[in-house]
Amino acid sequence: MRLSRSENLLLIAGILAVAVNLRPALASVGPLIDDIRLTTGLSNSTLGLLTTLPLIAFGVISTLTPLLTRRFGIGGTLLGAMALLATGAAMRAIASVPALYLGTLLIGIAIALGNVLLPSLAKRNFAAHSGWITSLYSGAMGLGASLAAGLSVPLADHFQLGWRGALGFWAIPAVLACLVWLPQLSRLKRSEPKRSFQKALHDLGRSALAWKVALFMGLQSLTFYVVLAWLPAILIDRAHDAEFSGWMLSLSQATGIAGSLIVPVLAGKQTDQRAVVLTLGVLELIGLAGLLFAPESWIALWVSLIGFVLGGSFGLALLFLVVRSREAETAVELSGMAQSIGYLVAATGPIVFGSLFDLTGGWTVSLVFLFAVSLLKLTVGLGAGAPATVD
Numbered sequence: 245m246r247l248s249r250s251e252n253l254l255l256i257a258g259i260l261a262v263a264v265n266l267r268p269a270l271a272s273v274g275p276l277i278d279d280i281r282l283t284t285g286l287s288n289s290t291l292g293l294l295t296t297l298p299l300i301a302f303g304v305i306s307t308l309t310p311l312l313t314r315r316f317g318i319g320g321t322l323l324g325a326m327a328l329l330a331t332g333a334a335m336r337a338i339a340s341v342p343a344l345y346l347g348t349l350l351i352g353i354a355i356a357l358g359n360v361l362l363p364s365l366a367k368r369n370f371a372a373h374s375g376w377i378t379s380l381y382s383g384a385m386g387l388g389a390s391l392a393a394g395l396s397v398p399l400a401d402h403f404q405l406g407w408r409g410a411l412g413f414w415a416i417p418a419v420l421a422c423l424v425w426l427p428q429l430s431r432l433k434r435s436e437p438k439r440s441f442q443k444a445l446h447d448l449g450r451s452a453l454a455w456k457v458a459l460f461m462g463l464q465s466l467t468f469y470v471v472l473a474w475l476p477a478i479l480i481d482r483a484h485d486a487e488f489s490g491w492m493l494s495l496s497q498a499t500g501i502a503g504s505l506i507v508p509v510l511a512g513k514q515t516d517q518r519a520v521v522l523t524l525g526v527l528e529l530i531g532l533a534g535l536l537f538a539p540e541s542w543i544a545l546w547v548s549l550i551g552f553v554l555g556g557s558f559g560l561a562l563l564f565l566v567v568r569s570r571e572a573e574t575a576v577e578l579s580g581m582a583q584s585i586g587y588l589v590a591a592t593g594p595i596v597f598g599s600l601f602d603l604t605g606g607w608t609v610s611l612v613f614l615f616a617v618s619l620l621k622l623t624v625g626l627g628a629g630a631p632a633t634v635d
Contacts, residue, residue: 272396276397309357321357331350363566525621
């Protein structure tokens with residue numbers, strides 16, 4: 245069913261309301277990690293689970309998302325996701341370590357649903373403008389992450405909410421997103437699938453291109469969530485205070501917004517995205533080298549460069565889900581597969597990164613690990629960027 249211009253504008257508003265909520269519950273953890281450690285006594289490896297647990301949920305739930313959309317439709321599934329996100333965020337305000345982890349798991353399930361379904365909406369309703377709409381909602385995701393990274397410490401300290409209250413605060417915008425999304429329930433009708441869920445998984449599993457898209461999604465997410473979880477800890481270990489470290493994470497997320505706005509639009513105008521992949525790969529290696537070797541006075545530059553590349557890579561990964569498929573149904577299936585495999589790969593990142601620090605007592609080996617990830621991501625990205633479709 246075609247939507248009118250006004251209905252499309254309302255749909256875009258709903259997409260942005262959902263998108264802006266898909267990162268704050270994750271980005272708010274990193275700047276508060278020292279406070280959480282002091283209160284709970286958890287180790288770095290265990291604290292890494294606060295970032296890894298949602299990624300595991302992404303990996304498991306992403307593949308199952310098409311089953312939910314066939315039962316509840318995209319509109320109903322996204323409304324349920326926002327309600328679940330609000331519940332999970334509110335649970336983390338409870339003074340209980342099990343509640344902290346259970347709330348984090350619910351948040352991961354909710355975000356997984358949003359991650360999979362937004363690219364399919366871009367394909368289904370805005371196929372002729374996929375680059376533009378992808379940049380718009382990936383930019384909104386970056387905005388949400390940037391706000392959460394910058395506001396977490398002020399919410400905890402200046403507004404005296406404590407770290408639990410600062411984490412629980414993000415239930416409020418999720419509830420607002422439910423209200424904004426409600427009108428879409430009657431507009432986004434369910435469509436009958438053209439093939440079975442099992443057949444879709446079988447076909448995509450045999451596609452080399454689908455695997456390259458999935459690995460690119462996973463490796464860029466691995467680096468993103470490592471930075472999200474551990475950048476403040478790296479800077480605090482270098483004698484910066486928690487508020488400065490939180491704002492540096494916020495800066496990386498802010499420049500990521502620019503990357504996620506610019507890169508998908510430029511890449512969407514081309515059928516071959518390999519030059520874009522190569523450019524982002526080189527810039528990422530420069531940023532990581534700066535973070536490892538360059539003077540501390542230049543830290544804002546390297547953080548900004550890394551943030552821009554990660555935002556651009558994420559937007560490009562989302563665009564691949566759209567341009568590497570011909571139909572909206574295929575986009576949902578490819579999105580589910582790519583994000584399931586990708587986030588299971590990404591889930592290893594924060595734990596490995598934190599564990600390497602625990603083993604070595606420094607961040608050098610951990611950052612070298614990110615160099616290796618970047619080189620592998622460049623390799624699979626060149627394959628994912630070649631002009632072809634999985635169907």
